[in-house]
Amino acid sequence: MESTVSVSKGVFLFPNGFKKGKSVNRKKSQQVLFEKIFMKELWYKTYTANWNLIETELQNLHNSTFSLLLNDVVSHIKNCGHESASLGVIPSATLLTGVSQPDHVSQFTSLINIIREEVTPHVALVNSQDAATIKHLVENAVWQLINGSQALDTTYDEDEEENDCTMKKIKKNQCTMKTLKNWYHSKYLSRSPTKQRGLPSVKTLVIIIPDFESFNCNVLQDFVMIVSSYVSTLPIVFVFGVATSVSALHKSFPYHVSSKLLIKVFHSHSSPVYMNQVLEDIFLTHTSPFHLSGKAFELLTDVFLFYDFSVTGLIQSIKYCMMEHFYGDNIKALCCQREMLEEVIMDLSSDDLENIRHLMSFRPFLEQQDCRTKISLFEDDDYFRDALYRQMIKLHDYLHSFYMCVRLLNILVKDLPKNMLGRSVREIYTRCAVEWITDTQPFKECMQLINFQSQVKLVETVKNALKLINSYTQSASPVKPLRSSPMKNNVNNICLNNDLGDSFAKTLRVHLLTFLRQIENANTEATTNVIPETDSINENVPGNRYKLKEKLLKATRVDKVQSEFEMVRCRFVSYLEEVFHKGLQPAHTQTFYEILFFSEVSNVKKHIIGSPRGAVHTALSNPVHYLQCSCCYLPASDSVIDTLPDVCLAYKLHRECGKHINLYDWLQAFAAVIRPDDEDEQRHQDPNIQLRFTRAVAELQFLGFIKSSKRKTDHVMRLTW
Template identity: 70%
Template sequence: MESTVSVSKGVFLFPSTLKKAKNVRQKTNLFEKQFLKEPWYKAYKKNWDKIESRIMDLHQKTYDVLLNDMVKYIKSFYGGNESLEGIIPSATLLTGVNQPDHVSQFETLISKIRDEVTPHIAMVNSQDASTVKHLVENAVWQLINGYEILNDSADSDDETLPTKRKLKKNQCTMRALQNWYNDKYLSSSPKKRQTVSMRSLVIIIPDFESFNCNVLQDFVMIISSYLSSLPIVFVFGVATSVSALHKSFPYHVSSKLLIKVFHSHSSPVYMNQVLEDIFLTYTSPLHLSGKAFELLTDVFLFYDFSVTGLIQSIKYCMMEHYYGDNIKSLCCEREDIENAAAKLSAEDLETIRQLSSFRPFLEAQDCETKIGLFENDNFFREVLSQELNKLHDYLHSFYLCVRLLAAFLKDLPKNIIGKTVREIYTKCAGESITKTPTFKECMQLINFQSQLKLLDSIQGALKVVNSELQGLSPVKPLRSSPTKNNSNKLVLNNDLGETFAKTVRIHLLTFLRQLENANTEATVLTNVANETENDMEIVPGNRYKLKEQLLRATRADRIQSEFEMIRSRFVSYLEDMFAKGLQPPTTQTFHEVLFFTDVSSVRKQIVGSPRGAVHTALSNPHHYLQCSCCRLSSSDSASATLPDVCLAYKLHRECGKHINLYDWLQAFAAVLCPGDEQGDVHTQPRFTRAVAELQFLGFIKSSKRKTDHVMRLTW
């Protein structure tokens, strides 16, 4: 009889075909299948893939040194089979409070340990270790069977699963782990033992603060008793500080641990690296407006300290920017602008003509050009490509000036505009920063700096300019230093982009060499004869004469030193340079193509308001259900067609702090069955369920004062 032939009807399941179908479902994406041919989706997918690869490279560079040190520390034990006499090697990683970022960090650590040290790794979370028995079972299960099987990895072969799962989970004990390790590494022949080296057993506890202290203490003592036969290493993930580990373990437990602390990068530092190296650059395909950028950074600083969450928020802004709009295909690299403009349809070009930034550009043109921009689509495409290239030049100069301003403001005594690039970018992108009183105050503070401080600031600014120019073309050093008289003839170039950066570099080098050789001595011209007369006229105790003499001294003609004259010219040059390079993005033509400004739509999605959403759902269910039966004439009205929990919520809002359950039930029945005072037989069970749901949501709780009353908790 064939395998699919049976007397009775049935469904025959084949694992191999099921696995292939699962893989097919994973590869096919409905969203990509629907929008794969759209120009805006192609541009979005291409740009986000580049951003994601750059984020992965930065993540690897950031944590590479830390992870290498941890792996080297784990490798240093059990190499020569030496005994540690009951002391467990323990690596403590200070991860910080950014909980969403811990998963990727520990996954990278696990893959690195598996590649370089041992395949026997166990990562046990606090929710899987409520008791010592559960903690031992989960740790031993992962050490024996592997980390992938616990995650139900789809890549594992079906043939190897039965051999790995011979031991049931309730049979996973330390004695079973010891027997398994002896059979795998110690009971083989001496010749085979030379080829198979002993492997350490690594147990990772990523959320140390969430564990029960007594459970961890007992687990450490159990592991310590088996350390002579099992080479076990601990890795603790501590979010706060090392003191949390010492407070959780008494001396007889902490003495069993050989602790070494590894410090991870703090969340704000890593966030600044991600923003400054990836998103706050002219090479970034998408640029955020000042308000949008401020919203995302505020969510990071005031909510979760999660860099992963910040990146996902920026990804959502990028999706919102591109979705359904083909003109956003122009938001691409500079080399692809002409091809993207050539693929735009007549409707897309008409949409671009309706942008608010196009009107000032149109008004500055002559009549013939205006007619050509509206009637000739090919001519409009050429102008569009030219203006977008100018916009990219503007972005290059804008981000350069933002970094230069950060270099000059970092040593100032007052943190007026900000000291980091992201803070300065938020203000420069939102307004014309050079026209504000705070910017003028910063320039005054720079005008009061000493010679050494000013030279250090200029050298830091030169490093910024050189790093920007290295990506474009090699920087050639100046062969001869300019003369001092050339500083009076410095004229700003009208061009932006690479030309602007080269001009700024030449000017900074000029002022640097002039300030290095400048004389700091100053002379004051005063009338000596008058001074002697005033000195003779001064009578001890005569305050009026003393005050008059001091006023004359302040009115004396003072000649500035050479350093002060060059410094004042340098400050005026900075004002002109920043006034040209730090113009807000809203002044540029077609800035809507590259800048995301729709903050209101993103705020609703990123900054959740669960309290308002629950109130809206219960008071007006039609807002979410969109059904005719839940439509109400007013917000205060009630109907029998409403869901039971919504009706109970509306009635409970009309009560005071203490609610009588019987009166509440009568009002509930009066709405459901207006003609019957007792209500239907199903009225009381429906009411009881609605009250239980409101109690679960946190609107009411049982009262201890009266058994037939509940207490209202909100509003």
């Protein structure tokens, strides 16, 4: 009898030695395929290097920002005494995380890593979607506490292996608090002294609830009461992640439940504060390889402030802008570190150089040159490379001075009344990147207010400015000629402004030191000169009131002479205006600024700011926009055809109705479009058409376009207009 012959029907498997690969290998193959397409492109290499650098800085900033807070939480967990365990009180920490949900993931991930490294490997993270009932909550928490530490255990013996094997056989629906108690006692407490020498000390069980407000209050109350009955035998600690305020914790728990918790509150940084740190320390610096124009930067910050308060979303938006900036354009490879400019310029092809010549900012630079220089810039690629290198160095010097002046202006105006220019570097950068800030009325008013500051306040401001300037006065690489780029025809008269960059910072530092000494040593006492009265005509004429009034006014008239401090202060304010006029030039005034600055806001706006209403309307009224099929093509926007999807057809028909829609009339119109040749009775009585129509109506109700009407049972109410 053959192997495929059987009395009953069946499926016969013939293994040929093929083994299904792991998903990780498939991901790697896809990644290799993606890299094979772009890895040799110059722009892709620069983009990858730049984003890796930004990611490293972001991770370092995240660790430094939340390290103090997380260390305090971990110290509290370490020092949680269990003296109150006999009373059934559970030690707990409440972490106020803020309203930005996407940023909570990174915070709690870092917290779990630190707890597992320093305190205990037994950590359970239970989200609200995994704890709809008390049964699911207990199962998830116990399962993670039992199975989450096996990869971190470093001690093995025969008894432990047997216990692990028995615990692995436990199903998730069998995980209860009694099971956790038996497992914990068998792992840590019921050990002989000889075997317990190599084991770690008693470990705490940490249960983290990151989204407290999303939980069912009754489920959490029952869970707290259950855990409080076991806390005398199990060292359990709660960590609550609260997005709003501590009052949410007290409102959710009545007194008999809250009395079972020993709560300590830890405050996290608010999202705007963390956002300012990310922007000021990473992206708004002259060392950043990628820069945003004023409009693009304003768009991203508005999305953050008015939509989601998510720093993670802001970073992803900047990454998208960065991908849009680099994609398919080799000249954007010049958007790199200053030290890499020479190597990148030499790798550019003739076509890339021609694309650089087509930039709009190249024309003003070209108009400043003489005829011989213009010809060389267009015909000689080596000469153009040398000019490009010098202009890129000049652009980097401009960025050095620009960001330094932005921070200097922030130091000067952040404490002024009315906040005319803003309190943060982010707000001042938005203004300076769009317009000439020195020509605006708010800037002039700020300079007037600085001209009224006291001597003590002005000295303090200048000292803070000097601290900033000292951090910027670092040695800059000198401008050197490119390798293998000979200068032809002795044309070397390209105009370069060497006042910006590191030399600008050093000069500013010397002048600020001079002003500081003058302000500190200036005398604040003002002298007055009284004008003597020489006109004695009609001095004793009685009854002349006007002459008497004029005489008294002249007697009180004095000439005020400014004090030494006031004169120094006026000179200082005038010097600041000159400095800011020179250092805060908008980016669009610089040559080749398009290479370093992303300004194509219209291309990314629709991707960063979603419009779900418009997308749904487009999909339902014109499905060919997304389906790209010929059967859904409409000759006119208001026409209907029988090949449209049912929900699209029902949507276009319901738009022709008023506020209340008769379902029977709607069904007849629906059937008339699908089967125009059949009779009316046959069309709307067909069960297939009725089924399709009912499903389409249900989908429209789910999308929120209609709802059932209480006034008429055979009508639905239209919710849109």
